[in-house]
Amino acid sequence: MHIAISGKPLDCLIVCGQGTYRDGRYYGEFHDRDIYLGHAATVRQVVETYKYELVVVSGGYTQEADPRLSEAESFPAMWQDTGSTPTVPVVLDECALDSPENIICGLMSARWRLLSTPHAQEPFRRVGAYVAWKFKKWRFNLVAQSLGIVERFYFHGYADSSETNVQVPESWVTKPGGRCLLPAAAPAPPPVKGVPDARSSDEKFKREVFDHLLLLRSDSWDEKRRGRWQGNAPESIAAGFKDYADRFTVFGQSFPETIKGLETLRQLANGSGQLPADAESTMTAFRRAFASEVMKWR
Numbered sequence: 001m002h003i004a005i006s007g008k009p010l011d012c013l014i015v016c017g018q019g020t021y022r023d024g025r026y027y028g029e030f031h032d033r034d035i036y037l038g039h040a041a042t043v044r045q046v047v048e049t050y051k052y053e054l055v056v057v058s059g060g061y062t063q064e065a066d067p068r069l070s071e072a073e074s075f076p077a078m079w080q081d082t083g084s085t086p087t088v089p090v091v092l093d094e095c096a097l098d099s100p101e102n103i104i105c106g107l108m109s110a111r112w113r114l115l116s117t118p119h120a121q122e123p124f125r126r127v128g129a130y131v132a133w134k135f136k137k138w139r140f141n142l143v144a145q146s147l148g149i150v151e152r153f154y155f156h157g158y159a160d161s162s163e164t165n166v167q168v169p170e171s172w173v174t175k176p177g178g179r180c181l182l183p184a185a186a187p188a189p190p191p192v193k194g195v196p197d198a199r200s201s202d203e204k205f206k207r208e209v210f211d212h213l214l215l216l217r218s219d220s221w222d223e224k225r226r227g228r229w230q231g232n233a234p235e236s237i238a239a240g241f242k243d244y245a246d247r248f249t250v251f252g253q254s255f256p257e258t259i260k261g262l263e264t265l266r267q268l269a270n271g272s273g274q275l276p277a278d279a280e281s282t283m284t285a286f287r288r289a290f291a292s293e294v295m296k297w298r
Helices: 033-041 043-050 071-082 099-114 134-147 203-213 219-228 249-254 256-269 279-295
Strands: 010-016 019-022 025-028 054-058 090-093 124-133 153-159
Touching (some): 010 043, 010 099, 019 071, 033 043, 033 071, 033 124, 033 153, 043 071, 043 124, 054 071, 054 099, 071 090, 090 099, 099 134, 099 249, 099 279, 124 134, 134 153, 134 279, 219 256, 249 256
Parallel strands (some): 054 090
């Protein structure tokens, strides 16, 4: 989807959290604290190298050990301890609970904050994602593809999978073939040399590609997000939501067609893993809503 951008554009970097940090302690799923601290400490370097004008730190309340602290709120503490605070404005997204939500909620949080400023109608131009692990690149590109922003999306990874403290499953690293979301009845895209084709891979892998193209909106992924959410959020939470079910309430008021589109994707994602013939038109309508309400593309 090619959309001309008018007005003064903004280049935005979304920084994706992995856990929470307070007073020198990092709480996360794996013992990769060196990676996560290094990732945080190099945000300013990425901003300065690629000339981003706005940073969104993204991550909700995920850690039982410190349920009132969000992943997003942890970044300023890590920057203070490492002397690496970015010199551009920073927005907190304390809603996101997985990779697609890092991008969706990150951009909605940024736009929601901008709505009360003179920059309310300034479009996003480049969108970057700075992620701790390089192997997540193909997942984030699938997300950007589904949002209709892939030509303006730039992935930045910090560490290679070989540096992790645990064995990374092969399915996490394997890259899918194909570049566009196709209905099940459409012919498969031609294979890319050296890259496994998603349609000829095993069923588990095909389902992973399918789920990411639909932004992990299925009920099974919603259950996983609920498991991560710690609740008990403080009243000062950035977007004004108080519990898991209320996370998108404020966003729904500002981006109604986008939120409605996410619900439509949920219905598609709860299907059999096969896309109906009209799936592409459904995705096109969602992308247009996201482009208009969040990206401010005209």
